[in-house]
Amino acid sequence: MLINQIRRLLLFIFWLLLTIVCQGQQNIVADLKVQGNKKLKSSFVKKIAFIKPGVALDSSIIEEDIRLLKRLPSIAHAYYQVFPAEEPNEYNVFYNIEENFTIIPSANVYTTNDDEFAYRLGLHEFNLFGQNITLGGFYQKDIFDSYAINLRAPFLFSRKLGLAINYQNLTTQEPVFFDNTTADYRYNNESIELLGLFQFNFTNRVELGVSFFTEDYEYLFGATNPNVPQELVVDKLLYKLIYEYNNLNYDYQYVEGFRSIFNFQYVHSRNDEMLPDFLIGWNDFQYFKRFGKRGNWANRLRFGVASNEDTPFAPFAVDNNLNLRGVGNLIDRGTAAIVLNTEYRYTLYEKGWFALQGNAFIDAGSWRNPGGDFGDFADSQNLRVYPGLGLRFIHKRIFNAIFRIDYGVGVTENSTQGFVFGIGQYF
Template identity: 45%
Template sequence: MKYILTIAFCAISTLIIAQEAEITSLEFTGLKRTKSSFLSRLVKVKTGTAYDSLKVATDIARLNRLPGIAKASVSDSISADGKHHLTYYVVENFTIIPGLRISEANDESFAFRASVFEFNFLGESQILGGFYQRDVFDSYGGFWEAPFLFTNKLGLGVNYIRNTTFEPIYLIESGINYTKQDNGGEVYGMYEIDFLNKVELGVKVYEERYDFNDTQIDANFPNDLTADKVAIRGEYEYFKLDIDYQYFDGFTNILDARYIIGGSGLLEEGLVARNATAYYKRVGEKGNWASRLQLGLASFNDSEFAPFTVDNQFNLRGAGNDSARGTAFTSFNTEYRHTLLEKGWFVIQGNAFTDIGSWRAPRGDFDQLASIRNIQAYSGLGLRFIHKRIFNAVIRLDYGVGWGATKNRGLVFGIGQYF
């Protein structure tokens, strides 16, 4: 009998505690453009359920990831009867972001890329935007992405890009200039496995075309190459990052793999895969150490039309634009960021960086990746001008200088942190 009474007492006590820990209200304050109905669907804490401090902390981290939110925090008011009344305080970002990238084209003419994107379209963290680029020729593209279109885990994205550039292809040592066209569209789905892991799966249908521009080259070289291709793309992202305005702390990894169908000859079909691993560490009150390791591999190695390039904007600051191509690569970027000035919404951040990379040339061996003759290294200093209330509003200036036999150097301008 006493066992029955003990069990009954425990059950009643558990019920009373659960009732006392119940969440009876949940509201969002500070919202201007973001819909409260969207956030209610996104967060894991629900009214009428038992209070869970871990879920609340996860919700705050989730809200801080959204482009439309600069900073989220929570207040928990507990009533006399033990009920929890949660208020999520939100400071919103301005999310209509123009972009500008200026460079020198491969024919030494002025080149630029201008864009505008809305990162909180319809108040539901959808991305809508496009770009126009002049790089000897005209290019443009449009993008729409809704990560939570169907549920709080499942979304959809589409894009169309008509890209035409003037690029060197190293069929001979000095390079041959081609007009490269890459025109097509992609549809892809996004699924959040859990708070730390998500995947994407997409299909891109496009035409890849190279038109011969140089007139002083032997006629045996191809005058034009064209292939209608289909790329099946898969992406996996691990994201464990604490974000506090300009400060990052944590670890991320993105694996992007695509199998290209429809190529032939010099425009081969096959697998192209990239992996980027980044680690961020807060240093004191004003410092941030950031490092990134990138690896890339193409299954084909017999074509000079290789998928990976050495470029200021992607791997080596100071190297120039499309200065080399490879069918495999590795690059390592590390930098120390320090807040020099912070006044309300405005931040000036300085950084010192080192970028190191190596490439496997077409028809080359993997030994080239470790060859001292094939390794390029750059170091330099930079500045960041940051608006804390505008999403990704980081104006970036870096000046990189090559080490040893690497003679290149130059200023790199961009929008957003380098990584």
């Protein structure tokens, strides 16, 4: 018995000494160096990186840093190198940065065979002060004038904590549906929003905040109803929660992986009789798959539902710049929606900074009518399917510099067709 105890003690001492020796030989990061960046601050890269001087050299952590960097709007591409330092078992890690040009104009133009025409022009700086802060705004002409200003600083306080502030004054001509009839209203929404941004880890983040806004409905033309006011101004308070799971991996214009964005809102109204409080939520599921060197399959599935199913002022829009290319400009609304966008992108030509990409797509969706039920999704009058073709002109060194042209043709009942122009991928 005593011999066995001595033997176990010797084995424990041997294991302890072996662990100490192995730890003494562990490779350590001597320094993190950032190369290739000009506008982007090296201090910012070091602030958000997991790799720090003195930590263990771990290739999996370095790869996670690189994936994070490639997601940033200021970075077109990133890669790393590891070299021995002066001391034994110590290494210098180099993060090599290829920067994007980040002062970017934006433009969206859309029309249908009904001669509807609208556009949105904007300008954003996506790397203000070299800290990946976004500041910008847009002007929109959609029969009426609209504008907005946005500030977003996801790493303002730390690698995990940031802030966003948004102001908008949007005015559009909106269809309002009731009793199987329709009317058109001038709709204005003026709001200011404050959001806290928190990133739990590489793949999970949340946004939590509040928005104060005023909705103004003014009758223009169409059917009338004594129960539906021709003028209505309501102050509202909106509480918002956004949860995102993002496991996408970027390689210039190519994307691979899965992403889910859940958006939940509680809207409180000061006019509870006409516009009662309601809940609204939707989730976007995105899946991207690479095929060979040039192919990329892209998918987006959205399901959304609102609790105010009896209101004529339904929250989910049918619009060719939002969900169905070629359908028209704000042609319909619903109190629940399910939309699928799927497209195959193929790089037709690529050289240096430029790439030309073609795509074939199918956009399909269905909506629940105001006052209806979920059976409306199966109603042929609510189902819309729009296949089409498009082109992408891509500048690989300028963030989101993708000029797109799509032409969608409806194949369901009473469908339209038309071009949709814009900057950036459709999704």
